[in-house]
Amino acid sequence: MAQGERLVIGLDFGTTYSGVAYCDENAAREGTAGVKLIESWPGSKVGTSEKVPSRIAYQTPTTSGATPTILWGNQIKHTTKATVHACMKLRLDEKMKGSQEFRMLLAFLTSRVNGLDIDPSDVLDEPDGPPEYPGKSPVDMVSDYLTRVREAAWKEMEKTYGAELFASLRRELVVTVPAVWSERAKDLTLKAVQRAGFKCSQINLVTEPEAAAIYTLKHMREGPNRHDIKVGDVFVLCDAGGGTVDLISYKITQIEPHFRVEEAAIGSGDKCGATYVDKEFLAWLERWIGSEAYSKIPNEKTRHGSQMMTAFENAKFSFSGNPDDDEIEIRIPGEAGISHDEDLNIDDQVLTINTNQMEQIFLPSVNRTLELIDGQVDSVIKNGLGKPKMVFVVGGFGRNPYLYRKVQEYCQPRGIETRQPPRPWSAVARGAVCRGLELGVNSTGTKIAGVVAVRLSRKHYGTPLAQSWRPSVHHPDDMFIDEYTGLKMAKGQMNWLVDMGDRLPEDIPRVLSVDVSTHFEADETREIGATLVGCSEEVAPRRFADDAAQVICRVRGDFSDVPLSSLPKSRNPKTGKEFYEATFKLQATFANTQITWKLLFRGKEYGSTSVSYDD
Numbered sequence: 216m217a218q219g220e221r222l223v224i225g226l227d228f229g230t231t232y233s234g235v236a237y238c239d240e241n242a243a244r245e246g247t248a249g250v251k252l253i254e255s256w257p258g259s260k261v262g263t264s265e266k267v268p269s270r271i272a273y274q275t276p277t278t279s280g281a282t283p284t285i286l287w288g289n290q291i292k293h294t295t296k297a298t299v300h301a302c303m304k305l306r307l308d309e310k311m312k313g314s315q316e317f318r319m320l321l322a323f324l325t326s327r328v329n330g331l332d333i334d335p336s337d338v339l340d341e342p343d344g345p346p347e348y349p350g351k352s353p354v355d356m357v358s359d360y361l362t363r364v365r366e367a368a369w370k371e372m373e374k375t376y377g378a379e380l381f382a383s384l385r386r387e388l389v390v391t392v393p394a395v396w397s398e399r400a401k402d403l404t405l406k407a408v409q410r411a412g413f414k415c416s417q418i419n420l421v422t423e424p425e426a427a428a429i430y431t432l433k434h435m436r437e438g439p440n441r442h443d444i445k446v447g448d449v450f451v452l453c454d455a456g457g458g459t460v461d462l463i464s465y466k467i468t469q470i471e472p473h474f475r476v477e478e479a480a481i482g483s484g485d486k487c488g489a490t491y492v493d494k495e496f497l498a499w500l501e502r503w504i505g506s507e508a509y510s511k512i513p514n515e516k517t518r519h520g521s522q523m524m525t526a527f528e529n530a531k532f533s534f535s536g537n538p539d540d541d542e543i544e545i546r547i548p549g550e551a552g553i554s555h556d557e558d559l560n561i562d563d564q565v566l567t568i569n570t571n572q573m574e575q576i577f578l579p580s581v582n583r584t585l586e587l588i589d590g591q592v593d594s595v596i597k598n599g600l601g602k603p604k605m606v607f608v609v610g611g612f613g614r615n616p617y618l619y620r621k622v623q624e625y626c627q628p629r630g631i632e633t634r635q636p637p638r639p640w641s642a643v644a645r646g647a648v649c650r651g652l653e654l655g656v657n658s659t660g661t662k663i664a665g666v667v668a669v670r671l672s673r674k675h676y677g678t679p680l681a682q683s684w685r686p687s688v689h690h691p692d693d694m695f696i697d698e699y700t701g702l703k704m705a706k707g708q709m710n711w712l713v714d715m716g717d718r719l720p721e722d723i724p725r726v727l728s729v730d731v732s733t734h735f736e737a738d739e740t741r742e743i744g745a746t747l748v749g750c751s752e753e754v755a756p757r758r759f760a761d762d763a764a765q766v767i768c769r770v771r772g773d774f775s776d777v778p779l780s781s782l783p784k785s786r787n788p789k790t791g792k793e794f795y796e797a798t799f800k801l802q803a804t805f806a807n808t809q810i811t812w813k814l815l816f817r818g819k820e821y822g823s824t825s826v827s828y829d830d
C-alpha cells in the first residue's frame with residue numbers, strides 16, 4: 216500500500232445496528248475476502264461484533280453548564296440512567312415519522328411508555344411521537360452517533376495502516392440507505408454523514424438491498440458455486456433487518472468477464488424486522504401474565520437494552536423452532552410480583568417459554584416476510600422472467616435459523632433454492648464497499664465494471680405545469696387567471712417524466728427535461744422554480760392536487776444574469792403592464808440512486824440552482 220492510494224469505506228447505518236467495512240485498492244484484488252469489517256467497538260465485552268447498536272444517550276453533567284457526556288453503542292448498558300435514543304434512522308424519514316406503527320416502535324425503543332401497553336393516542340397526540348433530546352434535531356443526533364462510529368472506525372484503520380499512511384489515503388465513502396428512502400431522507404442522511412467528519416473525497420449512496428446483492432453475487436462468483444448461476448437466471452434477495460425487511464430481484468444478464476444483473480421486479484419491503492419480534496414478545500408476555508401484573512413492570516425494564524429484553528434478544532438469535540433445542544428461560548422483573556406459578560411456567564422469577572409459544576411470537580414477522588418473498592416471486596413471473604432460481608437471505612434477522620427454515624419451507628416445494636452468503640449480518644456494509652470499488656478509479660487508472668446494469672424506477676416522477684384552460688379537460692378547481700397575460704389557465708397539470716417500472720440503465724443515466732415558462736416584470740426578482748413530484752401508485756394521477764402526487768423536492772434557479780434585452784416582451788391586455796417571458800429547460804438526471812437537477816436557458820446552465828426538500 217502506498218501513499219495516496221484508494222481506500223473505500225462502506226457505512227451501513229441501520230435502524231438497530233450499524234456496520235463499517237473497508238477495502239483498499241490492493242486488497243480489492245483478493246475479491247470479497249479483501250473487504251474487512253470493523254469489529255471492535257468501545258464498550259463491548261470480550262470478543263468482536265460485526266455491527267454496533269444504533270443508539271445514543273446524553274448523560275446530564277453533574278455541574279450545570281457542562282456539556283453532556285455521550286454514551287453510544289455498547290457503552291449503553293441496561294443500567295444507563297439517561298434516556299436512550301434508538302431508532303434515530305427512522306426519524307430521518309418523514310413518512311416513517313408520521314406513521315402510527317413507527318411511533319409505537321419508537322416508544323418501545325426509547326422506554327417512554329410501557330412496551331405495548333400504551334394507548335396509541337397518548338403517543339399519537341404529539342406530532343413527532345416521543346420527545347427528542349432538547350435542542351437536538353434528528354440530524355444532530357444521527358451525526359453525534361455517526362461521529363462516534365467514525366472515530367472508532369478511524370482508530371481501527373489507523374492500527375491497520377499506521378496513522379500516517381491512513382491519513383494519506385484517498386478515502387471514498389459509500390453510505391447505504393433503505394430502498395424506500397425519500398430524496399429528503401437521503402439528503403438528511405448525507406448531511407448527518409458530512410457533519411460526522413468522514414472527510415472523504417467522495418460520498419456516494421447505494422440502497423441497502425442492492426449493496427447486499429452486490430456482495431452476495433461477488434462472493435458467489437469467487438466460490439465453488441459460481442457455476443450455479445447462468446445468464447437468464449433470476450434471484451430474489453431478502454434483507455431482513457431490525458426495522459425493515461427489504462426485497463429486490465435481479466436477472467443475470469452476463470457472467471463473463473464479470474457478473475452483470477438487471478432488476479427483475481420493482482423492489483418491495485415492509486416494517487416487519489426483528490424489532491417487531493421483540494415487540495410481539497412483550498405483547499405475548501402481557502397476555503401470558505395478565506395486564507395487571509404486566510403493568511407493574513417499570514418502563515425501563517421492558518425497553519430495548521433492558522436485562523429482560525437482552526435475555527429475550529439472545530434467545531431470539533438462536534431460535535430455530537426445533538423442539539429439541541434448549542428451553543428458553545427469561546427472568547421476569549420482580550415488580551410483576553410473580554415469583555412462582557406452575558401454570559405460567561414461572562419458577563424463581565424465571566419464565567420458561569416453549570417452542571410453540573416462541574413460534575407464535577415470531578410468526579407475524581416471519582409470515583409477512585414470506586408474503587413479501589412471494590410478492591417478488593410473483594412479480595418476476597408476471598414480468599415474463601420465469602420462476603426465480605434462488606432466494607438469498609441476509610441481514611441480522613436473516614441469519615436467524617427459524618426465519619431461514621421458514622423461507623426454505625416456502626421455497627422447496629416451488630423448486631426455488633435458499634442461500635445465504637457467509638456472515639450475512641454484515642452483507643450490507645461489505646456490499647457498500649464492493650459498490651464503492653466499482654464507482655471510482657484506482658491509482659493505476661483501472662475501473663471495475665458495475666454489477667447492477669439496470670435499475671427499475673420505483674416511482675413515477677414528474678412535474679406539475681400550467682396549461683391553457685380547457686373546460687372539457689381540466690378540473691374547475693385548477694382554473695386561474697394568469698396575472699401577466701390575463702389568460703385563463705389550468706394549474707398543476709402533471710407532466711410525468713419517468714414511469715414506475717421504467718428501466719434506468721447505470722451506464723447511460725436517464726436525462727429528462729421539460730420546458731418551464733415564467734413571466735415577470737422588469738423590476739421583479741428573476742427566479743424560476745419547479746417541483747419534482749413522485750407517485751408510488753400504479754396509475755399516476757393527471758392532477759398535482761391528487762393525494763397520490765407527492766412533492767419530492769423543489770428546485771429554484773436564479774437567472775438575474777440573463778440580459779432582459781434577449782427576452783421576448785409582451786403587454787397584459789387588461790392592465791397594459793409590460794412583462795417578459797422566459798422559457799427554461801428543467802433537466803433531471805437519474806443516476807446512482809440519486810436525482811440531480813439543472814436549469815438550462817438556451818442550452819446552457821444559468822445562474823445558481825438550489826434544491827430544497829422541505830415541504
Ligand SMILES: Nc1ncnc2c1ncn2[C@@H]1O[C@H](COP(=O)(O)OP(=O)(O)OP(=O)(O)O)[C@@H](O)[C@H]1O
Binds near residue numbers: 456534613
Ligand atoms: N440470529 C438472529 N435471530 C434473530 N434476530 C436477529 C439475529 N441476529 C440479529 N438479529 C436482530 O436483527 C436486528 C439487526 O439486524 P440488522 O443489523 O440487519 O438490522 P438494521 O440494519 O439495524 O435494520 P434496518 O436494516 O431495518 O435498518 C436486531 O433487531 C437483532 O435483534
Ligand SMILES: [Mg+2]
Binds near residue numbers: 227
Ligand atoms: Mg440493515
